[in-house]
Amino acid sequence: MILEKNNIYNGFKLQETKYINELNSEAMIFIHEKTGAKLFKLQNSDDNKVFCIGFRTPPKDSTGVAHIIEHSVLCGSEKYRSKEPFVELLKGSLNTFLNAMTFPDKTIYPVASRNSKDFHNLINVYLDAVLHPLIYNEPLIFMQEGWHYELNSPEGELIINGVVYNEMKGVYSSPDSLLYRYIPSSLMPNTTYGVDSGGDPDEIPNLTYEGFVNFHKRYYHPSNSYIFLYGDGEVTEELKLIDNYLKDYEKISPDSEIYTQKPFNEMKEIVIPYTISKEEEDKDKTYLSLNFSIGTSMDAELSLAFQVLTYMLIQNPAAPLKKALIEAEIGKSVNGDYDSSSKQPVLSIIVKNSEEENKEKFQQVVFDTLKALVDNGIDKELIEASINFQEFLLRESDFRGYPKGLVYYMGAMESWLHDESPLLHLEYDNHINKIKQALTTNYFEELIDKYILKNNHSSLVILKPEKGLGEKKAKDLEKKLKDYKSSLNSKEIEKIISNTKRLRERQQSQDSEEVLHSIPQLALSDIDKKAEWLPIEELQLQNTKVLFHDVFTNKIAYLNFIFDTSNVPEELVPYIRLLGDLLSKLSTDKYSYESLSNKININTGGINFVVNTSSNKDNTEDFKPMLTVKSKALIEKLPELSNLIGEIIKNTKFSEKSKILSLIREQKARMESLIYNSGHSIASLKVLSYLTPKGIYDETVRGLSYYRFLCTLEENYNDEYEVLINNLAKVKELVFNLNNLTISYTCEKEYYNRLEEALNVVSQYLNCDKVYKVSYNYGVGKKNEGLTTEAKVQYVAKGFNYKELGFEYNGALRVIENILTLDYLWNKVRVMGGAYGVNVNVLKDGSVYISSYRDPKLAETINAYDNIFNYLKDFQGGEREIVKYILGTISRLDFPLTPSMISDISDSRYFAGITYEDIQKERDEILSLNSETVQSFSSLFKMGMEENYICVLGNEEKIQSNKSIFENITKVF
Template structure:
């Protein structure tokens, strides 16, 4: 339909309408006349519809109030009084995205769905949650989601417990998280950005129920809201619904949530902060140095995009001159950049990791000298072209993987809208990009460096230093504080704490009233497509090599994945495959210096990445297909250049640049350290799986703790091992990049396949064609049951085994069980009553199962929860409505929308694993026809798996030491 500016539609006055050609959409900006709510509608033909409501929520302390409130409003509301509607939606909607997010100055509640009815249902639950939450009548919600005193009897010690409390203890266990959380504090001492909106564990217990509800009452009003609608939905229906069900009940008010600007510094400041390392870790080379600059305002679209590109140019590409200078100065072992434009005053940070405190002055000097030299001599124009090109490619491709496009656009819109500017400021990027491209013939970027970096006094140096035993020190302080608190309590007050603890447990354990659950809207199974989507795959051959063609619309982009079989690699060299995947493209070839190579990749392609993969035969974890995959994309017209560059990488890479090799190995080690602390649940589950599974063992050697130990050994003895490293990499190139090993997957429009055919021929010359022996790997198995010790404040507890080894077959019913176990049993036992941030289960076609927890305060209690899961399953009973919910929630994960490149990758994975369309349809049929008795029948499988007793825990060294009797081995992760 046609809209007219200054006309009202269902209570919303249209203020502006404009075409946004960059995203092929029409943008409409509305204001709700009665309540003052703002609304942005992005209309296009995308069926993956997105809704979000965002509130401006600047914190006034570090109690984590905005974050805790984000959790809490989704714990029941006026229309949907069940205790956890969010989980009920996760169990039983067709959502393609369902979450809530706390930023430094805003709280966002986004959902997405491709089903019109489901989309409206999700919108209804979220709007009711934010405007009418149960937090006013249920103090247990703050206790559960935020924090509470835990005391079961008068003799015990009081402890703190709460989901966000433990989540943030986990966040503050990572030195990188500590660093990033303190950058804003170092630059904005007089504004809201001095506080941690997520919550500092030391401050969280200061939050009161009164402050909690007052914050909601003040800021969760429509006049302080930003509503967003995206996609091909019926806008008139949605406006009518939002108005009649919600906004017409509110009167417009003035909400004081303004975010003020920090007065610029007259001179740079230096801040120091400590993070904890384990008792046996060395302190040398463990300091982080960060130089941070405040860069204008996020409401300047040209500056915003220009600094995105400049940060990449200076610090991220292999040709990055500032990164290169810092590494050559031997200031640390890893260098990376950050440009945070999610706040009113964006911040560029230059970070050196694994340095030392005494290097801070030299660090600043190298940064300033390098930036000054770039201004004086000029930045290499090819580097500028490469950096602009890769950003432009990504902007136009608009491929955000598992994140809906509409959600990314929503987040971009908030970077101007929240600060009272045009919400499509950053979506209409053509004008800004055009001005930035003048950098190809002018000193555009040099002027930015001079103005915003060299001549900018509003900057800080943040020094983050290691301290042994800091976690234990803080824990002792908390313990003493709580002991002192308890000592001052009267007998009646102690009894009241015990009663409060008991009250919370009763609240948590009491099942939802079935009538309350029925109020949460639910689709029927008739709304589900019974037929599984068929991913396109046509087998072809070119020059005798197998090609998998996935013909579909790709907007003139070709996605080419080259999968090389790596079973020609001897067992002792398996970790080198992973190292090789990180090195390729970052060292020189016979034709290109590595800096020039990086520029060529960024100018002519959408990226060339290397990745180690292993695909299991569909029903056998012992038969698997390890691959080194080259993932690449380029405009169809650039395919000849793409294959030329790939040919250089696989046929002419040189490993004789000693210093460069060392830098890369140090960077690999640094990034692995980050992953271990941030993704501990995955690390622990992978390690546990390696105890019994051949494919699990292989993946552990390429990506897990075993791989980290391998890299640590290379880095620590680099000089002695240099020749060995170079020799092994040379061997691998010949073993892997061979025609006999290659499978090609190409996603492209069918009309363009002939262009791929022609260009692909040139690649053949770069590969060997001799027949190579395939290896049969033999690994050692057994329940090693390790405790992996770190300085973390929390645990990641994993238990795993393979059900096919116990005689059970895979069935689609297991995927429904995964939904039930993850979002019901584990959610209630490990998260709600246990206080962990999360817990989940995984069930694979090859028989591997794992349970794992995330940022968990417990250890043995969680293992006990896993062991007792079979009892819950054996007693599982539910009505038809609830069973429908679990089935729909399972299907929503199976039917997650895929981009063209993702469809090509998934079809290829099915092909390699020998999963047929019949297998996929059979699984879907089994999911759709799952009955309660099918779930109950899986109890014995879970019991038998858990009784094999294969587990691994990564986490706090003190907690693991206190439970050392349950472990066979204790391993210090970091040295």
């Protein structure tokens, strides 16, 4: 059906249509006649359909009201009165994406599905959730998701709990997160960007229930909405569905304008403390950040130009500003960020592991370096490389984790939210072409001069460590709560106890069958019974094994050289990861590292060196360690790609002593960020290292052990430099051997013959010595560890090996993951315990691990894990509930895959010995699951939890108060 401009379709007037070449999509812009709701559709052949409704939601304070609303509207609505329809959909729809996100100026609710019926179901539930939530009649939702006083008896301790409250305690425990919270407020203090929409834990308890519901009443109205549709869905059907929810509203003026910060006359400086432990060294722990307000987000060319410029100046290995700051020894790690999501985009230049006294030198180096670039001109090869890098990203459209439609929506909102066309940032060809003028003009030099050197709308943010600040704040809060409790009369205390009890009763209550049945659900007949076949052919080219994936890639070749590293001695294993971190970032015989970086970006879509492992599905002791050269380029650029890979792996120089040190420090800083922000992954890697040899290997190259390896290298760098480079050279020679090589190649079949030339080139750079495999004497076993930091929350991990207990893998375990994560543990650990998240993961090598995320509890969480067996033993799911869990499991298996994801997944299956028949068997076991199957796994989890393999990363006081759980307690920093 062809829609015509100015016609009305199911309440929506079509205002504009335009074909967007860059997205291969027809854009349609509508306005809802009755309410003024704005709607934007991108029509194309993508079956991964996306719907999103967003609202302009500018908070006035840092109580986190926008964030708490985002959580709370998904806890039941007028039509879908379940306690958590959102979780019911996670459990049992075919969604490929389901979430909600709070930004400083907007809140968005995206869903995606490849199944049309399921997609319409998701739209229904989400529209009812945002427009008709139960929050007006149920204050307990606010208490659960936001904050509440918790008290179990008159003599008990009064505490504050709540999901968002605990989430933000975790955020504020990370110096990186804290820095990014204060950067926008330093530049835009008089706007919505001057407060924290996520919520400051010190401010969240100031939010009242009345303020909470009034925020929703004001902003969650169709007149303030921005609705988006993407994919191959029938647009008139989608409009009809949406109009059913909007037609009962009248147009209003929501007064949600995002105000602009008046420019500063001079740079502002703010100093923010962050906590470290009393015993921790505070030297070189300061963060310095120079920040600049860059025009407005409505200037799409400027925004894209600054994405290119940020990469050019700070982010790539040849970045001149990064190089100058490292060489000036102002800090140990340098990075930069350009945030275009706010009305006034922000460029940040950040130095980590520095000192406050370096602030003047920091500014001087930045401005002197930039002035020299303006005066002398930027190297044109660097400019070309940086533009090509950005253009490759745009054209490849490989958004891992996010559906394409959602990425396009967020791009559209950068202008649409501020009353400009949603197409401004999506039609990028003209902007790229204008930016390419920089190859023959002073385009970027003029941008630097205008927006950085002569821009007073800037700030210097200093984040400095303060010993024991977290402990002091905890004691202050404890005293405040004690004083508050003392000020209450018996009636007021009884009210808090009563509210605590009422909340717990609600959390423990079960939704009725009638309520659960109101949530739309597909049938098993809507699921394809056949597993998706991922194309892979095992071929031979010049005695080298090739895994070929015949996939449409739009003339991009994904070429991976996979080197078996099992000939590297155990004591040198950490150097494999370090080698991967260094390669392509150091000079070679032919290129300086700056020139090498430019050549990579001009000729390819990237060359990366990744350490990974694959376990044998039939033998828990057997695993294959690998170093993979992951690369991609346009088909016609394969010769250049091959020569660059060969030059890097054969001729990289390890004589650049200071450069290697700076790269070690950079990797160390990244690991520190991982520890702060993803503590669950660190704790989980530790638990896995107690279970299998592969787990020990992975922890050695990816976990806390690798972080400590980097710390040791840095501390002893001058004394151990010769040993370091000798070890790197040894590992390089051992790994890059033709006899270790398997190639993975992904493109259209007509281009397969191009591979032979690439192999001929690369093989010239490889040695051909006989390979001798080594044995790793990894002794697995319980090493229960408490890893202490100044974080205000915990990451609690526990696991076991089911093969060691006599069990084999069964596809039903994938459903058990779903049931435990989104039902039992969601209720026990997240809803009742207050953690932000919890996950169960079952691996085919026999490992099972459970981890919580930003968790205020510790022993209570372990107790919840330990009682999984009782939940499974008593599980009584009706047919509809079983189908729901099966659907949710299948949705994770049938996720839409990009070409590079197809090759990665099929390669990993190949190395693990997993066949298509195994995948089909797994699917059959999932589809045939029943209540008895679920109950049958009770004994497995009882035996597994009794093994008692535990690791917790988190608050020192909390871990010490539970020290009987641990065999070892150590400080992380």
